[in-house]
Amino acid sequence: MKHLIIIFILALVSCKNYNETETKMENGSRTEIESELETESGIDITVYEMWNNYIKANPGFKNEEMPEPEFSHNNREDADRLAELTVNGKKKASSGLYSLYKQYNVEIPKAGTKQIITDFDGKAKAIIENSSVDTIPFNKISKEYAELDMGTEIEPLKKWKKAHWDFFESFLEESGKKPTEEMLIVCVRFELIWTER
Template structure:
């Protein structure tokens, strides 16, 4: 449990610094913190891309939200992005959301995700594999028509 407390403290510390510099921010309580991806290498890399302002979008399957009974993101939501170990790296704010079938995700969205070579081909390859891994433990299978929640965001604060 110490790791959880340390990780929360890291997010809380970053959030406190953000609020000190942005006292008019409408959200006052420390928001949810999370890391991208399902492995250390990718999670740490994505956190750095967010810090650099390169990664400005993410794609979560609608299946995941439904399976986990999670609320869909909304424009204006704010989150603390961490690395795999839970170290807070950046604060992001959701700017736009579109629900799109996997096979209709655009090259512009792949570019905004900022991963790999930023191409749609790369995006499709790595996300198809990710969604398949995510669904496999539940006996579910990836489908090219499955709905993806394409969430655009902006990096509004980073760890100094």
């Protein structure tokens, strides 16, 4: 149910401001660094840490630019739930409204593109890689695809249609438009390629 990632795309800036404090564990066996690290772009430090851990384990990608961090949905409860479904490998697809990509002049996702999935607060949870991207009318979405997007086998198509219709309707309403059964949906299938669990 990852709806409109285009609304939540964050800009990447490599410049950082550090505010670190060191704390020692009572047994003295190790030192933990607690960081309240914020970047000028507002990207949480966990995003950088996750990407660095990924490229250390996969040195072939060390010259690749860090993917954009993003969360799903427009509220904390849904964004955190969808991030958790992604981390657990249950959610394997996301859907966006084609007309909104055009309206906001945002590129349609491409197969092979990686993304860092965060919770609502921007904390990194997983890295995914798009495996396929299709544009399909709303009324042609399959049960199989809905199951991948919703992360459930219980009435996935019914739940997908209700959730996405309501969500798209709220966005279209702002511009005086209404959803239709023929509206085009950008359907992105992805694979979970990294999590730190």
